[in-house]
Amino acid sequence: MIGSLLPLFVAIPLIAAGFLTIIGHRPRLHLVVMFAVITGALAGSIALVAALVGGRTYAHGVGSWGFGIAIPFVADMFSALMLVVTGLLAVVCVLFAVIAHRTMSRFFAPLILVLVGGVNGVLLTADLFNMFVFIEVMLLPSYGLFVLARYGEAPLGRIAGARLYVVLNLLTSTIFLIGVGFVYGTAGTVNMAELAGAAAEDSTVAIAGSLCLFALGIKAAIVPVHGWLAKAYPATSPAITALFSGLHTKVAIYGIYRIYAYMYDGDARWLWIGVLLFCATMLLGVLGAVGEKTTRSILAFHMVSQIGYIMLGIALFTEAGLAAGIFYLLHHMIVKASLFLSTGAIEVTYGSGKIGEVQGMAKREPILAAAFFVAALSLAGIPPFSGFVAKMSLIFAALDAGQIAAVVIMLVVSIITLLSMLKIWGGVFWGKEKFPETPPITAGSALATTQVAAQKKVGAALMAPAVILALVTLGLGLGAELLMSLSQTAAAGLLDPTSYIEAVMGS
Amino acid sequence: MTLAITAGILVAGAVYLLMRREMLLIILGFVLLSHAANLIIMAAGGASRREEPFGTPDDISVVADPLPQAFVLTAIVIAFAITIFMLVLAGTGTDTDNAEDGATDEDEPQPNESGTAEPSMSNEREEASA
Numbered sequence: 001m002i003g004s005l006l007p008l009f010v011a012i013p014l015i016a017a018g019f020l021t022i023i024g025h026r027p028r029l030h031l032v033v034m035f036a037v038i039t040g041a042l043a044g045s046i047a048l049v050a051a052l053v054g055g056r057t058y059a060h061g062v063g064s065w066g067f068g069i070a071i072p073f074v075a076d077m078f079s080a081l082m083l084v085v086t087g088l089l090a091v092v093c094v095l096f097a098v099i100a101h102r103t104m105s106r107f108f109a110p111l112i113l114v115l116v117g118g119v120n121g122v123l124l125t126a127d128l129f130n131m132f133v134f135i136e137v138m139l140l141p142s143y144g145l146f147v148l149a150r151y152g153e154a155p156l157g158r159i160a161g162a163r164l165y166v167v168l169n170l171l172t173s174t175i176f177l178i179g180v181g182f183v184y185g186t187a188g189t190v191n192m193a194e195l196a197g198a199a200a201e202d203s204t205v206a207i208a209g210s211l212c213l214f215a216l217g218i219k220a221a222i223v224p225v226h227g228w229l230a231k232a233y234p235a236t237s238p239a240i241t242a243l244f245s246g247l248h249t250k251v252a253i254y255g256i257y258r259i260y261a262y263m264y265d266g267d268a269r270w271l272w273i274g275v276l277l278f279c280a281t282m283l284l285g286v287l288g289a290v291g292e293k294t295t296r297s298i299l300a301f302h303m304v305s306q307i308g309y310i311m312l313g314i315a316l317f318t319e320a321g322l323a324a325g326i327f328y329l330l331h332h333m334i335v336k337a338s339l340f341l342s343t344g345a346i347e348v349t350y351g352s353g354k355i356g357e358v359q360g361m362a363k364r365e366p367i368l369a370a371a372f373f374v375a376a377l378s379l380a381g382i383p384p385f386s387g388f389v390a391k392m393s394l395i396f397a398a399l400d401a402g403q404i405a406a407v408v409i410m411l412v413v414s415i416i417t418l419l420s421m422l423k424i425w426g427g428v429f430w431g432k433e434k435f436p437e438t439p440p441i442t443a444g445s446a447l448a449t450t451q452v453a454a455q456k457k458v459g460a461a462l463m464a465p466a467v468i469l470a471l472v473t474l475g476l477g478l479g480a481e482l483l484m485s486l487s488q489t490a491a492a493g494l495l496d497p498t499s500y501i502e503a504v505m506g507s
Numbered sequence: 508m509t510l511a512i513t514a515g516i517l518v519a520g521a522v523y524l525l526m527r528r529e530m531l532l533i534i535l536g537f538v539l540l541s542h543a544a545n546l547i548i549m550a551a552g553g554a555s556r557r558e559e560p561f562g563t564p565d566d567i568s569v570v571a572d573p574l575p576q577a578f579v580l581t582a583i584v585i586a587f588a589i590t591i592f593m594l595v596l597a598g599t600g601t602d603t604d605n606a607e608d609g610a611t612d613e614d615e616p617q618p619n620e621s622g623t624a625e626p627s628m629s630n631e632r633e634e635a636s637a
């Protein structure tokens with residue numbers, strides 16, 4: 001019964017998006033419908049997590065066709081947790097976007113709804129080709145949002161960023177598609193339940209599947225192929241960077257976890273490749289961050305580094321490792337969005353994200369500074385916050401698996417992370433008050449043209465999203481048992497795909 | 508084998524075009540690449556069966572696999588949509604369609620239109636030309 005409701009996670013956002021495009025430009029109605037749908041999706045996914053406690057799996061073959069013919073929608077604890085966190089991020093980041101850019105583009109709400117529908121689709125599908133389609137459903141509105149989010153006009157730098165973003169994503173999608181073609185050619189199916197273990201038994205399927213993993217690896221910005229993210233993400237508006245930081249790369253990570261756990265059955269022969277690449281990702285990502293000069297490009301490089309941490313969970317492939325990786329994934333999505341939103345609020349209000357151009361924010365914006373500080377410490381992994389639990393459990397899991405080198409890199413990278421977080425802190429929040437000379441052109445600070453910079457402040461509504469997420473990371477740090485036990489359920493589902501396969505077959 | 512050779516030629520052409528400077532050539536490269544992907548998927552259905560999967564065939568063993576055909580049909584429209592968007596992006600922004608314009612390349616001095624550009628981006632650009 002619950003299974004047959006799963007397609008609604010995709011259907012309702014898409015129907016609402018279609019409805020909003022038909023009724024034309026009515027900004028208030030657009031906002032009401034958009035928030036109703038995305039908060040509804042969040043509530044639905046929280047209910048789904050509650051229904052899944054205990055390691056159950058729900059599945060539904062769309063159209064009620066038999067197993068192997070229908071496209072299956074499956075929800076286990078991993079996808080449900082991802083649904084909750086992506087849902088939360090969508091609500092919070094869209095709230096920020098609406099407040100920061102009051103003159104919204106005409107199609108902002110429909111694009112967000114299609115994006116949410118696409119993300120939900122990728123998380124729930126159990127079919128490789130359908131995953132490709134939903135990734136495209138997620139990406140196409142993203143291209144629009146990338147250039148459109150503010151004013152309905154796009155500056156030159158953003159067009160250049162969009163070109164890079166579109167070209168990169170089309171290339172990886174095509175590689176993924178070719179991989180799916182080869183998987184179909186070698187294994188004869190693209191259904192995840194039928195593919196279970198196929199790549200561990202047959203090396204031709206493993207090569208075919210590795211193309212899919214490679215494509216998802218580019219989308220997740222793993223080290224040899226990470227440069228695009230550091231260039232493209234800072235090029236769009238702050239709200240959209242925050243939104244994308246939680247959705248796109250993380251959905252790719254989810255795909256890698258799923259494919260490697262099921263198709264490859266966690267094949268221990270190839271785990272060393274993962275350990276190597278992901279350690280390099282951690283190290284090079286954070287080194288890139290130290291060298292950057294604007295807050296958003298520092299945070300973009302940090303994202304690369306943290307993706308290395310998350311991915312290490314799958315490269316360990318033990319129950320503790322997977323649980324730590326999943327916990328890290330959920331924690332990191334929240335923290336990263338919080339960081340992008342708090343620095344984004346400053347960028348929107350004061351017009352610059354460059355280190356040293358805006359200073360003294362700690363005194364002027366104490367609440368926002370506190371939110372940034374909490375999220376920064378959590379990112380570096382300091383005790384009261386969720387990052388500590390995530391890093392701690394990952395380090396223990398790596399020790400158990402005997403990956404001493406990985407542990408050393410993790411610890412070293414944490415120090416460098418803290419260093420560059422302090423660089424943002426020192427450059428933006430500390431010191432005497434200082435503002436950029438050129439007035440910002442953002443809609444959120446339309447006042448700027450008439451008033452001097454010294455009279456502006458970040459509004460309560462604009463800082464609320466960052467503060468909410470900072471409180472969530474504090475809550476997850478103090479009450480880590482709850483999310484940890486849910487992550488362990490999710491990890492158990494990846495380690496032993498039996499219930500997943502049975503659910504899909506019975507759907 | 509013919510399918511493999513054709514796909515190989517298409518991929519080679521695509522890779523060559525993707526390395527070029529002009530956005531339009533890059534887009535043409537993507538057109539070739541998605542052609543190659545579609546051909547590979549058609550080949551994945553088994554190229555030995557050539558009858559069309561239509562109506563009620565007498566002998567099921569000579570009928571082509573319909574599933575890859577549906578895959579390809581879907582992939583074609585997706586690639587088509589993105590190609591259109593890329594063509595629009597190629598025509599927007601600067602007065603040329605050179606892919607290395609703008610903030611994606613810091614090695615070259617950029618045409619500075621920071622009056623319309625977002626402050627953070629114009630900062631990057633100043634930094635690049637400095």
